[in-house]
Amino acid sequence: MGEVRSGDSHVAVPVAPCVAPSVAEAIVRAVGRERAMAKALIMHRGMASQTVTQPRRASAPQRTRRLTALFAAVCGALVLTLALPVAASARRDDGSYLVIPGEAIGPIKVGESQANAVAALGPEEVVNGYPGNHFYPSWELLVSFIGGRVAGIQASETLPRAGLATHYHTKKFRIGQDYTAFQHAYHQARCVARELSTTEGTPTKDVVITCRLAAPGGNYTLFGFLSHDNGTPICDAITVGTR
Numbered sequence: 001m002g003e004v005r006s007g008d009s010h011v012a013v014p015v016a017p018c019v020a021p022s023v024a025e026a027i028v029r030a031v032g033r034e035r036a037m038a039k040a041l042i043m044h045r046g047m048a049s050q051t052v053t054q055p056r057r058a059s060a061p062q063r064t065r066r067l068t069a070l071f072a073a074v075c076g077a078l079v080l081t082l083a084l085p086v087a088a089s090a091r092r093d094d095g096s097y098l099v100i101p102g103e104a105i106g107p108i109k110v111g112e113s114q115a116n117a118v119a120a121l122g123p124e125e126v127v128n129g130y131p132g133n134h135f136y137p138s139w140e141l142l143v144s145f146i147g148g149r150v151a152g153i154q155a156s157e158t159l160p161r162a163g164l165a166t167h168y169h170t171k172k173f174r175i176g177q178d179y180t181a182f183q184h185a186y187h188q189a190r191c192v193a194r195e196l197s198t199t200e201g202t203p204t205k206d207v208v209i210t211c212r213l214a215a216p217g218g219n220y221t222l223f224g225f226l227s228h229d230n231g232t233p234i235c236d237a238i239t240v241g242t243r
Helices: 021-048 060-082 086-090 114-121 162-167 179-185
Strands: 002-006 009-013 097-100 134-136 141-146 149-156 190-197 203-214 220-227 234-241
Touching (some): 097 234, 114 141, 114 149, 179 220, 179 234
Antiparallel strands (some): 134 141, 141 149, 149 234, 203 220
């Protein structure tokens, strides 16, 4: 419960806990200015006519209700602002999802708390074949946690429901582009190629290329490429992780 003083009277007002003191003081100053303007107007009219009808002063309960309504309106505006989804900034106007090398994919960052990441990603879906990782279908991301913090984030065309994979991109490159485009965009990356084999050990014509892009602080970004039958290697996955 707070008090608002004006002149010789004071009114007890229940101050909502979500309103900062600076906001409350601004409202009180606004009310004071309104009353000062009313007094000035009365004095001006009094110079023209000695008969001045004084405006009826609101009772203490009425003033309390009015100020309480002002505080409630401010609280409502703050709540609406805070309720905006954190993930909204990660989704661009063209429907794509930004990757910041060494830092973030979509709505989450490497190193942020697991609680914050889960809140941004939405419900988890259990999938087989990815032990120790968590799949979030709303963003089609595979995430690993270590010590309650995000350790790795991956967007890949090999994940379940991978319809969004090609929407993920850095400012220079996106999933679905070829290896040549990647070399032009990130010539400083270190790449390693290996030929895939069958379960019996027989070499195939499929080649996997993994390119590592280092970032300050020990974080990294991996770009995975797959070539079928000696064809052009195409990027099918981007992973951001920490050492």
